[in-house]
Amino acid sequence: MTVFIKGKDAFSFAFKQFTDTVYRVALHNTANFADAEDVTQEVFIKLLEANKAFRDSEHLKAWLIRVTINLCRDKMKKSSRETLVENVIPYKTGEDKADVLEAVKSLPENYRNTIYLHYYEGYTAKEIGKILDAKENTVLSWLSRGRDALRKELDGGFDDE
Amino acid sequence: MNKNDYIKAVENITAPQELLDRIEALDPPAKKKTPLWKTITAIAACFVAVIIAFSGIVGGSMKAESEDMMWGNGNRYDMLADSADKETSNESPSMSVGTSLTATANRKIVKTATLTVKTKSYEAFMNGIMQKIEQYGGYVEQSQEYNYDTASNRNANMDVKIPADKLEKFIDELSTLGTITSKIISSDDITDSYIDVESRINALETEEETLLGILKKAEKLSDVIELQQRLSTVRADLERIKAQKQSYDGMIAYSGVTLDINEVERVVEGDDTFFGEVKEKLMNNLYDLGDFFREFVINLIAALPYIAIIGVVAVVVIVIVKKVRKR
Numbered sequence: 212m213t214v215f216i217k218g219k220d221a222f223s224f225a226f227k228q229f230t231d232t233v234y235r236v237a238l239h240n241t242a243n244f245a246d247a248e249d250v251t252q253e254v255f256i257k258l259l260e261a262n263k264a265f266r267d268s269e270h271l272k273a274w275l276i277r278v279t280i281n282l283c284r285d286k287m288k289k290s291s292r293e294t295l296v297e298n299v300i301p302y303k304t305g306e307d308k309a310d311v312l313e314a315v316k317s318l319p320e321n322y323r324n325t326i327y328l329h330y331y332e333g334y335t336a337k338e339i340g341k342i343l344d345a346k347e348n349t350v351l352s353w354l355s356r357g358r359d360a361l362r363k364e365l366d367g368g369f370d371d372e
Numbered sequence: 373m374n375k376n377d378y379i380k381a382v383e384n385i386t387a388p389q390e391l392l393d394r395i396e397a398l399d400p401p402a403k404k405k406t407p408l409w410k411t412i413t414a415i416a417a418c419f420v421a422v423i424i425a426f427s428g429i430v431g432g433s434m435k436a437e438s439e440d441m442m443w444g445n446g447n448r449y450d451m452l453a454d455s456a457d458k459e460t461s462n463e464s465p466s467m468s469v470g471t472s473l474t475a476t477a478n479r480k481i482v483k484t485a486t487l488t489v490k491t492k493s494y495e496a497f498m499n500g501i502m503q504k505i506e507q508y509g510g511y512v513e514q515s516q517e518y519n520y521d522t523a524s525n526r527n528a529n530m531d532v533k534i535p536a537d538k539l540e541k542f543i544d545e546l547s548t549l550g551t552i553t554s555k556i557i558s559s560d561d562i563t564d565s566y567i568d569v570e571s572r573i574n575a576l577e578t579e580e581e582t583l584l585g586i587l588k589k590a591e592k593l594s595d596v597i598e599l600q601q602r603l604s605t606v607r608a609d610l611e612r613i614k615a616q617k618q619s620y621d622g623m624i625a626y627s628g629v630t631l632d633i634n635e636v637e638r639v640v641e642g643d644d645t646f647f648g649e650v651k652e653k654l655m656n657n658l659y660d661l662g663d664f665f666r667e668f669v670i671n672l673i674a675a676l677p678y679i680a681i682i683g684v685v686a687v688v689v690i691v692i693v694k695k696v697r698k699r
Contacts, residue, residue: 226395234387248391255395264663288518288527312381330375331382344525 216271217264225258229272232332233279239316239327240283242290250282257282273342280324280343314364315357322357325350414668414675415682480566480620483536483627485543485557491550494526494635500549501530501631508542510534510626528633533626542629550633562620569617576610 216224225233233254237247257278265271315323324343328334334342336350343350491497505512513531534542539557546552583606587599672679 222398226392230387230392230395231385234391235382235385238385248388248394251387251391252394252398255398259398266659311378315378326378327382331379 216268218262221263221265221271222255222258224268225271225275226255228268229275230255232272233275235331236276236279236324236327237283239323240280240320241286246283246286246290250279250286253282254279273338276328276342280320284320311365314361317364318357318360321345321353322360325353326357326361329354414671415678478563479561480563480624481536482560482562482623483539483557484560484629485539485555485627486630486632487543487546487552487556488554488632488634489546489550489552490634490636492636494633497550497633498528501546501633504542504545504549505532505534508534508538510538510542510629513628526635528631530629530631530633532629532631534629536625536627539627539629562623566617566620566624569613569620572613573610573617576606576613580606580610 230251234247234251237250237254238244241247241250254275258275263274265274315326317323318326321343325339328339328342329336336347336354339345339350340347345353489497502512510533513533515528515530517526517528519526543552543555543557580603583599583603587596587603590596590599
């Protein structure tokens with residue numbers, strides 16, 4: 212309630228700080244790079260249009276993540292209606308690292324977002340619950356189920372510590 | 373393979389330069405100028421405050437300020453609209469492209485409606501809508517449900533047929549079940565095509581009768597064969613055209629309603645308990661209040677040049693008045 216970021220300030224701050232975050236979330240939730248790029252751009256358009264005031268940078272970041280996930284959802288819905296393709300098409304980047312990404316991406320939506328938000332962004336289950344609008348316990352179970360699924364998929368598992 | 377590999381893999385993902393350029397080039401929407409009335413209100417409030425203060429009535433300025441607060445309230449930035457975060461799909465405000473249905477009974481009108489509905493209680497809504505469809509004698513043509521893992525985020529697409537004369541009533545009922553965020557009703561006049569089909573049916577039927585008449589009289593085998601060939605093409609055409617008419621009839625009698633049903637989650641930071649809600653609302657309001665004061669101060673500062681002039685004028689006027697009274 213003390214710090215306000217709004218309008219153009221919010222936009223340039225988000226652009227500097229969170230473009231990669233938005234893009235990463237988008238990549239986790241879309242079929243290919245092109246879609247992820249489109250969604251990233253749409254998120255920033257939304258930010259401009261909303262002209263919303265944010266309490267602080269965390270508030271802004273959470274908003275961006277939420278909007279990104281929702282826009283991805285809309286996009287996947289539209290494309291699945293048109294082409295009936297699999298929700299997620301694994302893409303090859305030619306790197307070994309892509310394997311673990313692909314494995315995460317193949318998880319159900321909430322699992323993969325939880326995995327991303329927890330392991331990469333370092334959010335707690337409670338914070339993730341706020342972003343994904345779920346109870347803390349639900350998030351914890353997504354997290355452990357996602358981890359279980361990854362353990363099966365990947366050698367050496369995906370352990371917390 | 374462990375979480376560190378994942379973190380590294382994610383680390384490697386960076387937005388391509390081309391995308392960054394595209395985003396940077398985005399234009400902020402035209403900045404809304406502070407409306408004139410807001411400035412005027414601020415000036416008026418200060419003017420009143422100055423005058424009253426000069427007249428020696430303490431506390432008057434407070435009154436003027438709170439008055440302004442109430443006016444300003446109507447236009448301030450609404451932070452309670454946090455729930456709008458959730459609804460990022462491109463919903464336009466209720467939009468209706470209805471054609472006024474002044475058509476006479478003989479006009480053949482095909483009505484269709486496309487609706488986007490949001491509901492908080494998905495199950496109740498789906499049950500309710502099925503009931504209404506049945507009640508109005510309609511039926512579901514096709515329906516798809518998506519479930520995004522959580523129970524609070526479902527989505528359904530439905531194509532429903534509703535008897536045309538009950539379409540409007542049906543939509544009214546829908547708005548009691550959920551929130552309609554977009555509504556497009558369109559009417560298509562197919563009278564011309566319909567008449568065309570009817571007259572083609574008549575022509576073909578006449579031709580069929582004539583052919584049958586000739587066939588009865590025909591004696592040569594080659595004639596009979598030729599006539600029967602002709603007859604079968606006529607009959608095939610007739611079937612086709614009749615099917616077309618039937619489909620028109622269906623379209624006229626039943627309006628197609630395309631529904632996009634979205635379950636919306638609770639307001640963010642949803643804490644189910646009573647105190648949780650109280651806390652959230654309180655926070656929102658405090659936040660609003662803070663935002664309002666901020667805007668107020670900004671407008672006040674922006675209006676300083678005016679206030680200065682008015683202040684000087686007021687001082688001069690009061691000094692003159694006092695002098696006049698002394699005499």
